[in-house]
Amino acid sequence: MTEISKPQAYKALSLAVLALVINFWAWTLLSPLGIRIANELHLSTSQLSFVLALPIIFGALGRIPLGILADRYGGRIILSLTSLLTAGAVAHLTFADSYNQMLLAAVLLGIGGASFSVGVPFVSAWFSSKQRGLMLGIYSMGNVGTALSALVTPTLSDNIGKLQTFWLVAFCLVALAVIFWVCAKDSPVWRPASLSARRSFGLAVNQRLTWDMSIVYALSFGAFVAFGVYLPVILKLSYDLSLTDAAARAGGFVLVATLARPFGGWLSDRIGARKVVKASLMFVAMLAGFVAFQQSLELHITVAYLSLAFVLGCCNGAVFAIVGKAAKAGSMGSVTGVVGAIGGIGGFLPPLLLGATYQYTHSFGWAYILLSIMSLVIFVYCTFCFRDKKLYAIV
Template sequence: MNVDPPSVASSGSEVAPPAVGPTRSAGLMLAVATVGFAVNFWAWALLSPLGPLFRTEGTLGTLSESDVALLVAVPVIVGSLGRIPVGALTDRFGGRVMFPLVSAATILPVLFIGFIGLRSFDALLLGGLFLGIGGTAFAVGVPFVNAWFPPERRGLAIGVFGAGMGGTAISALTTVKLYTGAGERTPFLLTAVALAIYTAVAWLVLRDAPGRKPPQGSLLTRVIANAKLPISWQACVLYAVAFGGYVAFSVYLPSYLKTAYDLDAADAANRMAGFVVVAVLMRPIGGWLSDRFGPVPVLAGCYAVVVAGAAVAATTPLLEHVGTVAFLSLAAALGAGSGATFALVAKVTDPARVGGVTGLVGAAGASAASCRR
């Protein structure tokens, strides 16, 4: 694998100024960005926990398993492909502009689903299409955080930011309970309020790292140039396994547990939340281990665990003990592998192109998830 430093990467672009050190401001930017990632992922994952309910309660008509799969896959596909232009736009305009913009744009589809989309399958698909905007927040945060930290701290910093994917756990733990107990619109209203508050906070607090220099050239030119970099395709393959596997489990695990183990919707969602929590906690650990030992050895170890865990889970073992250990081992390895992948990207990519490369790699990971049904 090519791990040449950014200075010899075949990008042909001017290398951005070195990132500033991990100052108090850098810590604040990391914290606010991580919260924003979590809130946007909370919105992005709203439909997944409700999938089994939509099939059984009949408010949307008679839905097949394929209908439910399509319903939860649409936001994933849009959110994954949308990361490509959003990552390139973040390189150009900075996270200070793009974070509040993406968060504000996600409010409308959340409200549309809560007030209109729940009445018909077609309307829900339309809402899910635009709900995918929330999934693009990842391509905003990685270059934003990367610019605030020096190379020897970027693995941990990006891993901490990546823990914001725990927003899917918030959705898993709260959506079904709020939908059935407090009214079907409640989870969508709460998410919209959280997005609105974060939009205001991000606009007032976030600042791009000192010395950030926007790249030159058109959006299309930069996307094509980023796609030609060897690290883009190397990291795409790695992330398709790591984060693609995580998203696939977090989106489809409730339906799988309900079908394979006859769990009710709430129990399945709670178990999926446990899977997500383990993966979230391991993501910064994967980044930290990459700073310490290098990303390539960490990735090799993570994928060895994935192979072993998947082999056991494929036999549909008893959920207690053996099945639980297999699924949680998968969660730990996929979470750490996701953190290590972007530690590798930060290590070998020109800082001025991290957003564009992140968009491509993030798209590969989430797109792989949507194809694993």
């Protein structure tokens, strides 16, 4: 049996987290500057919503081919190439001076979001099944890149300029690609998938696990991404905060949700991921309903928003604890890609819904009510699907 060095395993985990942080920073680069870009390009609320939603949908869809490629060629090669491609996407932003050019840039930025599906099989191969809930939760902390984007991007833009900020992020991505190529390596127990891309995809979509987790992740990660992308706009329009203040608060939401992911993974290792998923969904339903029509951002409302972030993060961590333990050998990247893609698509629709809701009602409340209802529906679904002891016995 091949022995895995713990220092090498933790080095691989650290590099994967770094890669996810910087790629996710690039992926959500437009969100903190959304109002500013809308003013410069004279975009309507709906047009801005579409620009902010495009990186999500293409980041989601891109997870399927990248997950398949990760199973076939390994995380070292694919994450290095992904970082270079994302650098090119960010560089294109410096030339985007029209609505159509901004749409193209938004599509290309999706590459950064798609990188997530590469890291899951890369990290999983370094750790035993009993450790994967926590370790994949730690890897998922790379989502803090979206918080980094919300917190740092407006300040950088104010101090060094918007275009210079884009060039700085592009440089970080190129440096990351070089570091990952030189320093990272695939686990000694990892073996490339022997199936063709088509058969790998078929193996993933024919597993019931894939669709059960996709349904849960569409809500939990979809809500996380939607809030990460659109919360600065919600806070500014609903509570009349400054752009910088709204972006900072949105960054806090993303940070809490991100830090909760390893806790959700750790808790899944201890008490079972099924319990974590169901409890999280129930709390999401209650908290979303509570904040729906609040008119002022008082302390208890802020606590409710942060609590919502925490339970969404726990649910996300639990989902990939299940995937990491229950996915069939040789298909983890493909399953991760499909689950991640559907989760990302779950984040594509809410910004459009939020924009339309505000445009016609001057409130975001009904969108929150829909989130609450959907959480309850999926809770009931999970209650039945988790009864399959053969599939979910290990989690």
